[in-house]
Amino acid sequence: MSSHARAGNGRNSAGLHLDLDRIVAELRRSRQRAGQDCDSGACEMPSREALRSIVEGLFAALFPTHLGMPELSGEGIDYFVGHTLDATLRALHQQVRRELQFSGPCASVDERAAQIAREFAARLPNVHALLESDIHAAYQGDPAAKSIQEVRLCYPGITAMTHHRLAHELYLLQAPLLARLIAELAHSATGIDIHPGAQIGESFFIDHGTGVVIGETAIIGRRVRVYQAVTLGAKSFPVGPGGELVKGIPRHPIVEDDVVIYAGATILGRVTIGRGSIIGGNVWLTRSVPAGSNVTQMQARSEVFDAGAGI
Amino acid sequence: MSSHARAGNGRNSAGLHLDLDRIVAELRRSRQRAGQDCDSGACEMPSREALRSIVEGLFAALFPTHLGMPELSGEGIDYFVGHTLDATLRALHQQVRRELQFSGPCASVDERAAQIAREFAARLPNVHALLESDIHAAYQGDPAAKSIQEVRLCYPGITAMTHHRLAHELYLLQAPLLARLIAELAHSATGIDIHPGAQIGESFFIDHGTGVVIGETAIIGRRVRVYQAVTLGAKSFPVGPGGELVKGIPRHPIVEDDVVIYAGATILGRVTIGRGSIIGGNVWLTRSVPAGSNVTQMQARSEVFDAGAGI
Amino acid sequence: MSSHARAGNGRNSAGLHLDLDRIVAELRRSRQRAGQDCDSGACEMPSREALRSIVEGLFAALFPTHLGMPELSGEGIDYFVGHTLDATLRALHQQVRRELQFSGPCASVDERAAQIAREFAARLPNVHALLESDIHAAYQGDPAAKSIQEVRLCYPGITAMTHHRLAHELYLLQAPLLARLIAELAHSATGIDIHPGAQIGESFFIDHGTGVVIGETAIIGRRVRVYQAVTLGAKSFPVGPGGELVKGIPRHPIVEDDVVIYAGATILGRVTIGRGSIIGGNVWLTRSVPAGSNVTQMQARSEVFDAGAGI
Amino acid sequence: MSSHARAGNGRNSAGLHLDLDRIVAELRRSRQRAGQDCDSGACEMPSREALRSIVEGLFAALFPTHLGMPELSGEGIDYFVGHTLDATLRALHQQVRRELQFSGPCASVDERAAQIAREFAARLPNVHALLESDIHAAYQGDPAAKSIQEVRLCYPGITAMTHHRLAHELYLLQAPLLARLIAELAHSATGIDIHPGAQIGESFFIDHGTGVVIGETAIIGRRVRVYQAVTLGAKSFPVGPGGELVKGIPRHPIVEDDVVIYAGATILGRVTIGRGSIIGGNVWLTRSVPAGSNVTQMQARSEVFDAGAGI
Amino acid sequence: MSSHARAGNGRNSAGLHLDLDRIVAELRRSRQRAGQDCDSGACEMPSREALRSIVEGLFAALFPTHLGMPELSGEGIDYFVGHTLDATLRALHQQVRRELQFSGPCASVDERAAQIAREFAARLPNVHALLESDIHAAYQGDPAAKSIQEVRLCYPGITAMTHHRLAHELYLLQAPLLARLIAELAHSATGIDIHPGAQIGESFFIDHGTGVVIGETAIIGRRVRVYQAVTLGAKSFPVGPGGELVKGIPRHPIVEDDVVIYAGATILGRVTIGRGSIIGGNVWLTRSVPAGSNVTQMQARSEVFDAGAGI
């Protein structure tokens, strides 16, 4: 495109005069400095919007009458589930291909992507059974729950765990970027931030949930209950000889079966919370506790003044 | 469908070979074990998407120029409001019918659903007036608020309260599942989790709001102000003779008129915060305080070290 | 419309009988009492939906292969960026006009809106460069980050900062209502609430992020790192002679270069956190600390009981 | 709505001043004069848009890889077909109910509508087989047809016949209004106007098709071929004693097997075109012809003048 | 945009290498040669898609239960009509502005456009009454019509006349381009091509309709009936001194009250068909006929040969 031919385009008599050519060129240079554009024209990024649709499809296939088509009944359910899986898993296959393209030669990408999609599909019934255990745990653990349908339809903890159990399978199948995209969809929708690497046993219940953070290497047993603003985090980040963070080492807590962790508690580092323990609200914990512990914050005393005093 | 006729379908020369038949059958069995599918083919689940549209319609009818059609003016506003209400309330009527189908014989469902929709409609002007009191409270209570329009258009506390005041009416009209669905839409959009059962007086202001939790049996007076991460929760869950949670008993705080609760404060149990009290940031409170109290956390001392020390 | 002509409309043989006329009239009166409708028919409100599209357009123009069209490559990228900017900035121009209409005579609105849109456009390359610095900070600061693409595609801290850096430019260009609408889109999507007035230097990293609150007059240096639930807030709100809040005075912290603030820390008031300081988790801080400080909460002791004890 | 309360609404300071109240009232009176609004509030009109979706669903179920999802393969096809039928036939059921409401007491409407939907569903395989015979006839009869796929994907004669064979079943099942709506969708898309009452045998081919008209009581045999602008119409309309048209009597041609009718031919009245006859282009025919006839227009001579003469 | 900066963009490693820059430049030059782009940047073209929506809105407002929302009843109809008119007429106002911009100074465009929109709105009740007369004419004139609802919902002649009666008002109000856009929407949907200038009296019925052409200066009386492929056209086009066509002179037929014109008849030039005449199928007529005439084609004899002969 010669600059002459474009000369007249810089003026916009409607008055905006955005000077698009200059801004477009500056943005291109800024992208190039950041290495943002793909070096090789053949690579395509995974698409957040595609992942969003895929997750919706998987939710619908897992809970067809609740989150798919509420009007479904009898003879139509299996056709809906089968068709939804077919379309959704094909779409997932495409996104897996895109993720794999970043890390290896093109030749085997197609077949590996197909393998991942197939393997993921085969694990869905197990994921469904785990989720039903979570749903029952929520119904039994929340005095405000009116019916099992209410839990399935709208509990944010269930929304988060459905994302997580799907994302975790992708993480295990070596598609960590797609897994993370799914985890962040849950984070955005619920305020619950579970890294897809976290291992979580059956019948897990998160109540309210906003502000919960569960780190990549956390391991959580069965029948664990967690409330809003609980953090299972890392205490410190080991640094390599070159000064860069060392990635991938176990750095988050292990929580054994039947533990309850109340709102706002913070547990940091590779510590173990023994089976059946109860961790009270706002507790700050950076060491292991044995099975059957009951940890509470020795509270700072609240002081009561007359009204009118400043805070 | 004979298994013979389907024999050839298991292969997919495009390479995916998902083995759909097996996965569909396993998911069906998992649903059946969980009692997920409706026993009687006649029942339809309420639809989250339908509720989302209904809530958008109600927001538009309540704030037509702000959240409906910004281009509206003069002679067109009432037609917009009337048509939006007509379409939205008919849609609500359908969803109420679905909720009622779970709990009773079909015969009276239609008429009861109509009654609920009508009664709900009749309360909308009152809901609107309450919301305008909330909006004025926010404008007066936030030094960052530039105009009343800014508050109406984008304050998350107002978004949450608009959902809540609508959901609360449905809760009172015995449609608790729809009420909860609406509450969770607010929770997802704002990080503010108010159970639809909570009773909240006029001129209520939530600033920032992320992480706020207000329980089902909480009672909040007029002109109360609350900041992010405040919890008005239950302290313990009474268990019945069979070991199951007892549902429905008063277990959340009563907050009287003109109370201010600063960020991160946690108030648990059926305690009463007396009129005009101020509860400081991060306070943990499990007992009643009289009117005019000023409660602050006696702070743990912060220690200051030289830079370079580990955390 | 005469009441006679409408007489027959009050009945709806389908059984709903909503009595629309009465509800519409009551809502109108409630709007009028609240001054909700625009006095002058000529004003149009900015549209939240329009802002949402504009923000999507800007994200796509800044990160075309990541958040625009993942299929883009080589020769098509600049055309995509140029067209997306053209369409998006025209739409922004319209919304700026709407905001300006509230505050001045119509005559100059068009030209001022065009100036703002042009000036905003010219700053986009700089915004892009700042965001790339944030992205690199996140990649380097998070041991769970697998690739720079993962950070760009789905880190909520980056989502929040992209909104903020765009909103901040509009705030500086005197379009505070649009700026706030954009900030609240980020707040809803990420749980991170940054007022568009806050000044934030390059290479800023927010990890997890849910519950973070950063106030209007906060000033943050370069290479600062912040974790979930951190508050940089105001301590008290000066009241004017008439009892109303005084708006616009500096009331939030100054955080100097290279500071790290761990999860849950609360810093209130116009205090200064000296360069290179580390503020520990859950610290409550209302005074300045010198450069190189390491502040930790002197923790309340956690008490451990036998299992079986009540919380 | 009192006229007082609305008084201010007639002015629109943006300058349009549409005087909506007056126009709305006049339109209502005009509708009432025409009896346009349903007398009983319980009736709902069938929806053109719903029919359009239903027809798309049926096309997709009949030709899943051609007109449904081109990406379908192997194991997924039956799930797609089953789900599409399930959703489409439920939607059809609703529209049938609406049609039946006009003509009888509500009590039996539900069951009759279900019967019609079931019976219609059961005939679909037969409809499919007939359409495949039409498709083969087109491929064999058109020298421009490159492949059978081309015929299936885009021949307007096939589009028209797919509509017709579906509409005809609804006509036979006593849902003439839905049948007609479907016929008019075909008419609009192809310019081919076949009344759903017309009986048409297998392997029917319409080439080009624009302007073809086939009347309600026409009977067409097997392997008939018809070109654009052919009319099989009525010659005259018998009038009853009161002067009104007598409806429902046979008044359109019978066309026996293996007849070819070339473009622009017009055949009117209850005449019979004997098996194997050929009717030439532009022929005007109002009497029966025996089997094996070859009818051509004895053409008016064309006159050739020098160029330059006026037409 | 410098050509250097773009140099690398011409290669697309995905293999398409479209050479976009060159094609874009050539298309720009071709547009410039044709004068396609607006000289002055301030002009915006009317939008076909906007017109399509406007026409849908007008159809819905005229026939709310048939073509608007089939579920409407009683108390909701007027609100629907009022709101639909409000939104639709505002959109029309914008399009009228665009048309007017071509022909005059900007100053008065706004006000003239508003006047046109207002005047158009005021004529809608009259348009509705005329259309109801057309609907009754169709019901009475077609032995295949089963109900008045069928006619309203799907007769293409009614579709065409609804477009025409709306387009004609815009034509009279000096918005001929919008009028023509609407006429072509009808032409595309029905195959009926009526120029918006044509004057057509009440109770006009077009049956089947494909191929009907009615010219700009045609005048048609009351209770006229016309069948498919009828042309009311111009016979010759007078040429001005410079060789260009003379536009705007009367050149199409006048058809008086109660005339019937059967399928395929062609009537050309400014001739008059006297009241009550009947024009037979395929008649070619270029002269006036007195009232009460019955014109038929003296038919060319059809010849019948044995089967087997070629055509």
Add this chain to the structure above:
Amino acid sequence: MSSHARAGNGRNSAGLHLDLDRIVAELRRSRQRAGQDCDSGACEMPSREALRSIVEGLFAALFPTHLGMPELSGEGIDYFVGHTLDATLRALHQQVRRELQFSGPCASVDERAAQIAREFAARLPNVHALLESDIHAAYQGDPAAKSIQEVRLCYPGITAMTHHRLAHELYLLQAPLLARLIAELAHSATGIDIHPGAQIGESFFIDHGTGVVIGETAIIGRRVRVYQAVTLGAKSFPVGPGGELVKGIPRHPIVEDDVVIYAGATILGRVTIGRGSIIGGNVWLTRSVPAGSNVTQMQARSEVFDAGAGI
């Protein structure tokens, strides 16, 4: 899927009892008999919907301010055109791949498809220039045309020719199925049926157009004008030794430069209409005429009877 596991699915207590399993199986068998499903799972059909979008994209790129974005101006046009071409031609590339898959080994499909897309792109400027010649011909040839914009925006002859000139290039590039799909989109929208094989010179004008048919091997010169219902067809279809139609031989008319063909004229067979000839309305012509001919139908006399006589 075992038949046992599905046993319960045949009943639908909501009353529809569609017996989906049986219908799905019967449809599958009917598809198999017709060879409808692709033998090899790897093939995907071209998609009609995709073609529709592609055609819209090409129209927008050719006429950006008329059929793309009416709001475009100055500096934004080229970005719009470039981006639209980029996205549209990539989509076309995919559809070309699908067409090629039918006819050859997969290996070279990708590269050939890319070549076709590139070559097609390179011809677009020439197509644009031809279309502008058609637009000028229409403006000059129609006394009802008010402006060149009116012609560009809504003349059906231009719509048809834009489709044709694009489809013709694909036909020449050996993508006849895509070409035909595009031709049928035009046919459906305009009633004008031009086979993509037809060769048509510059400045071609079709007025009204409904019912026009132009065959695959027709050759039309420059500055030709054609009216509605004109057929340029084949006279007879040669049959091969096996009784099947011989495809691909020249069988449609050659029309030389500057010919005018009035409405309803039918010209059949490989005849030549000499340069500058005028063919009158309704003429039926199966022989060549020399340059400068003026052919009119020697009309059958119309007979005029008294009113009241039957037709």
